[in-house]
Amino acid sequence: MSRVWLVTGASSGFGRAIAEVALDSGDTVVGAARRPGALGDLAAAHPGRVDSVQLDVTAPGAAAVVDDVVTRHGRLDVLVNNAGRTQVGALEETTQDELRYLFDLHFFGPAALTKAVLPHMRRQGGGAVVQMSSVGGQVTAPGFGAYCATKFALEGLTETLAQEVDFGVRFLIVEPGAFRTGLFNPGSAYMSAPLPEYAGTVGPIRDYVTGGDGSQAGDPAKAAAAILTALNADHTPLRLVLGADAVDGIRGRLDRIAVELDTWEPVSRATAFDEP
Template identity: 40%
Template sequence: MKTWLITGISSGFGNSLTKLLLEKGDTVIGTVRSDNPKVAALQRDYPDQLDVVHLDVTDTAAIRRVVAEVVAKHGRIDVLINNAGYGLFGAAEELNDQDIDQILQTDLVGSVQMIRSLIPVMRKQGGGRLIQISSYGGQVAFPGNSLYHAAKFGIEGFVESVAQEVAPFNISATIVEPGGARTEFRYGSAHVAKLMPEYDGTPTHAFLKMLDPANGLAPGDPDKMAARIIETVDQKPAPLHLVLDSRARQATIERLTERLKEYQGQAEVAKSTDIEDYRPYNKRLRENFLAAS
């Protein structure tokens, strides 16, 4: 049996993950910002397995306090799932400063600080697993989503670097990149900027169709996605990226292929900026780095 710390279990993937883990007998420490009837029902059904704590992930001091308290109470945390977050829609020009600060503090900084707080815990206990819920929007960008993409592209770069830092301590990391799912992310919790008529009829406001359930629901099943996420914990080596939803996978492959083609076409431009003797310099640098590590 494992002990899991999951942020944002009131709805969406966090709630689906919690239910599945409790059913299999594991212990879940789940964070919520406020009391929630769905979470209260789970507490009644699993009083010895579910530990609910109140946490606003934009409060770094609170993150550190909560992590210290739950580790003292439960002894160890085998898996962290950074799930808390929300979507923000609107052109960059339509967003206000508060919109920008809030999503970056929630979707980016909050996840960074949760991971930073758990690394010493997992290092001292001899290992652990870090799972970051991102989005295929961490690889593929669309108009009307600029700050959401900024947060997701940012957290993916952070986790890719951290995964290399913590590997010597038997800690692994996985970035989960779901496509559209039938959760409150689209149909309830999405934040929309104060829209400007200048963008009406442009691709920037295309997201309005996506947010309206009358236009069709997203294809992803959150319970099936949650099950796939849980299964990765026993995979060795752990997948660094896990894309969920076939359409999201195809869109990601197409975008990465376009990006690769763009870089491949810049060989001469890139070479034209090199210092002539850079090759032996880089070779010495690499030899020194390998010797030091």
């Protein structure tokens, strides 16, 4: 049976690639984007199977799009929370408005859409939610504090959902490394106003983001195919790491955590009340 997908941020990057691979597999895609007209060529190539909607996931009431999709198509099988942007800035450089907007975009928006889709998936007996996180959902870097914080939060929520939802919904956290998605384009990458005190730590990251677009090793089309493979597997993984750089970065972090845990384990275990 063909599935109905709702993909946010569907006009470019991972969202566009995911929409294409879903359509190629015979499914129907509701592509949500700020510029839905950018999906016109997909609609022309797949008559009757592309439904473009204008959506800003940070806007009040954005989650109502879920009910609209179910009303028009009768069901919603796969939600892909993909809308996002790059944000670079030390915490001291990042304004409260910038920080709150990024949480609205990467956490509160996806949380609201996920919450909205659960009753529908419960009634229809299952479904899947794909959270487009990042290697930054596990690995940090100077200047990416706000970005990583939003992804850490989304991953924590989703891992908990996988434990508490027991009616057939699969949750997939996708953790890509560097891919050629346009996320580093001047119109996509957002830079907080720099302070000279952070030139040595955040400066190189800012230079990499502003000058690195087009040199990333990752192919978005292959990433989308990998996501589809994971969703179609008998046992969909909770996390899907994409790209050798992401695998290496996450393995390194896990190794550092293990060493620190082992080193401090005697102190950690010695904090209980002494037994009489």
